[in-house]
Amino acid sequence: MNRASVDPELAALRGELIERAAADQRARAELDPAAPTPEQWETVHLVDEDNVRWFAPIVAVHGWPGRRTVGVDGAHAAWVLAQHAPAPYRACWLPKLRAAVANRDAAPRDLAFLSDRVATDQQRAQRYGTQWLRLGTEAAGRLYPLHRPAEVNLARADVGLAPIPDAEIATAYLSYDEVAAATSGGSR
Known part of the structure; x- marks a missing residue:
C-alpha cells in the first residue's frame, strides 16, 4: 500500500482494524492456559461484542x-475480527471473504480458517484442518471432523499452510456425534 496516496478515511479504517485485532489478541493472550477464569472469558466476550x-x-x-x-x-x-465473531456473522461474511480472495484482495489462508470455522459451526466436516477441539487441560486437542482426510494436506498446501502430521489426521473426530460425546464427558 503506497502511504503517500492513501485516503485518510481508509487509513483510519486500516488503523482501527489493526487496533481492534490487537485488542482481540491481547484479551485472548490473557486467558489462563490451564484454566481460564469466567472473568477472563468475560473480557474476551466484551472485546468480541464491541468489535462486531x-x-x-x-x-x-x-x-x-x-x-x-x-x-x-x-x-x-x-x-481476525470475523474469526471471533458469533457464528451467524461468520457465515454471512464468508462469501464476502471468498469473493475478496477470488479477486486477489484477501489471503487464501484467512479464507481457509474462516471456511473451516463456519463448517464446524454448522457441524460439517472441515477441508483444511484448521479447527481443533481442546478439552480441559489437554495440550493438543483433536481435529474436528475432516471432509477428505487423505487430501487435507493438499488443501493446506494450496493456501500456504504447513502440513498436519498423519498421526493427528488419523485421530481426528469422525463425526459430530463423537464430538458431542467427548464434550458431554461420555458416550451416547
Missing part, C-alpha cells in the same frame, strides 16, 4: 475490507 458492533456495519455497507482498501495487515485484521 463496529465491524458488521462496515462489511454490510462497504463489503469485505480487502488488501487494496486497507492493506495486507488491515485485511488480515478484518479476518
